[in-house]
Amino acid sequence: MSGEGTTPDYFAPESVADACQRLAGEEGSVKVVAGGQTLMLIFRQGFVQADALVDISRLPELSGISTGDGRARVGATTTYADLAAHEVADRVTMLGEACNGIADRQVRNVGTIGGALCHADPAFDIVPPLLCLDADVQVASEGDHRRLPLSAFLVGHMRTDLGPDELLEGVAFNLPGPQQSGSAYEKHAAVDDGWATVGAATLVTVSDGTFSDVRVGLTAVADTAVRSPAVESTLVGNPVTEDAIEAASEEVTADIDPLDDLSGSAKYKRGLAPTLVARSLTTATERARGDR
Incomplete structure (x- = not known):
């Protein structure tokens, strides 16, 4: 564990299970990082501190968008740009419009859907469309998984129901019918x-x-x-x-x-x-x- 005022320890787990094990076993303050567009900014500004960083950006099971049986699932490390370019955003226009209105292209290419949901900033654009879709989130911890409505996941100003040993895996929702x-x-x-x-x-x-x-x-x-x-x-x-x-x-x-x-x-x-x-x-x- 890093001492106060030093650079946090850095870990790049090879799987979700490995990441959850690290979150459960690491002492002190541990932060999960993917795109890092928000976390790194507030970290540099001194608003948050961390003894360790767990980088999940290279875990394939947390990225991408899949559809089937009338539902869509968006992995936590999927970027705004990825979602905006997917056919899901063509079918659910508000998703593409929200993603394309976020900051600039650089941010959209790096910032992640999961990062936005976990940061829970009340001014983030992507959250209202997901609330309209009655989206739910999937959360993993060591040896366990749970699912809850996004509306219950967001509990207050920049606060979520995510425990310190938990990891957001993704968000899922029913696709609206194509007619009317x-x-x-x-x-x-x-x-x-x-x-x-x-x-x-x-x-x-x-x-x-x-x-x-x-x-x-x-x-x-x-x-x-x-x-x-x-x-x-x-x-x-x-x-x-x-x-x-x-x-x-x-x-x-x-x-x-x-x-x-x-x-x-x-x-x-x-x-x-x-x-x-x-x-x-x-x-x-x-x-x-x-x-x-």
Whole structure:
């Protein structure tokens, strides 16, 4: 174990089992690293300390995207760029839009889906689309595996349900039906490629001119990314009209509790959220109806 103020010990396990064994057996603070886009930054800034780093970036069982039986699984070390380029992102448009709106190409080519979920920053773009998909996460520890909803995995501001001896293996979700479903992600940032002031992901299904299913997820408006049941319940069963979308989008303020930060004031975010939800819902609905 490294002493205080020294370089952390570095380990590159050869398997998930090896990584979990290292996490369980290492003394002191151990951090898992893959892309390292966020962890290395806050490590250099002194916001976190570690006695050891476990590098999982070269473990093949943690990378890539697979589909089957109507479900998709995204490995923890899959990059934003990998997901955006996959056919899953073509089918679930909000995933590609969220990934392509993250920082710059360099970050998207290195930053990982699992890293974003474990860091649990409330302003990360990829989380709201996954919440709309009712995604669940797979977690491994020495001799054990467990699965839980992403909404339960995210327990607070930059806090997750991941134990110190656990490793996130990936995230999985049901793929929306190809007929009459559409999704979209809308984001406002203070600067190009910057952190979201507010981001809104939506997934809708329409049937016989009415909304039969609606999912709305938001980022940067609470301690974690959140769903908006108020908007969802207001729209489901109602006719697909512009007025219905506008009226339902105003209900989002019941489900958010933004804070002042560098991206914008709480008041500004409250005013912005309904607009972005309406834009996202409109685009998702047009895609569900085949209009775009």
